[in-house]
Amino acid sequence: MGCDGGTIPKRHELVKGPRKVEKVDKVAELVARWFYCALSQEKLRRPIVACELGRLYNKDAIIEFLLDKSPDKTPMESASHIKSIKNVTELNLVDNPAWSGDKESIKGDKYDDLQCAHFICPVVGLEMNGRHRFCFLRSCGCVFSERALKEIKSEVCHK
Numbered sequence: 001m002g003c004d005g006g007t008i009p010k011r012h013e014l015v016k017g018p019r020k021v022e023k024v025d026k027v028a029e030l031v032a033r034w035f036y037c038a039l040s041q042e043k044l045r046r047p048i049v050a051c052e053l054g055r056l057y058n059k060d061a062i063i064e065f066l067l068d069k070s071p072d073k074t075p076m077e078s079a080s081h082i083k084s085i086k087n088v089t090e091l092n093l094v095d096n097p098a099w100s101g102d103k104e105s106i107k108g109d110k111y112d113d114l115q116c117a118h119f120i121c122p123v124v125g126l127e128m129n130g131r132h133r134f135c136f137l138r139s140c141g142c143v144f145s146e147r148a149l150k151e152i153k154s155e156v157c158h159k
Helices: 026-035 059-067 146-152
Strands: 048-050 056-058 134-136 143-145
Touching (some): 056 059, 134 146, 143 146
């Protein structure tokens, strides 16, 4: 039973040490970055825009953010560098044929595979799920994987 007078507690039993810092789950962070809007935290849906920092936004969320001029508006760190619609580029994304997504039941009785991405690279076919780096051209908005840009070796859009 213990602590009945015959036991002497040790220091480590009485003094609790410093709490361990909780680590952020890398997979959850990547899912949040590639599947949700950085401003409104809603699921990404077309039209999708990106800033020069590479963050993805829903275009309507950016427009609402820019139009809201009220003084009591809380500053959003994720979009504080965006001053006009010219600071973002609309992305031309290629749909992934393997992604079932919203085509099936919307009742919530299905498994959402967050490793299967909604979009892919049109050149190499890599999924845009956060495991591989992606780039976009500011002139046209086409999105490619970094591996495809190394193979093409040009800054001109292949389309």
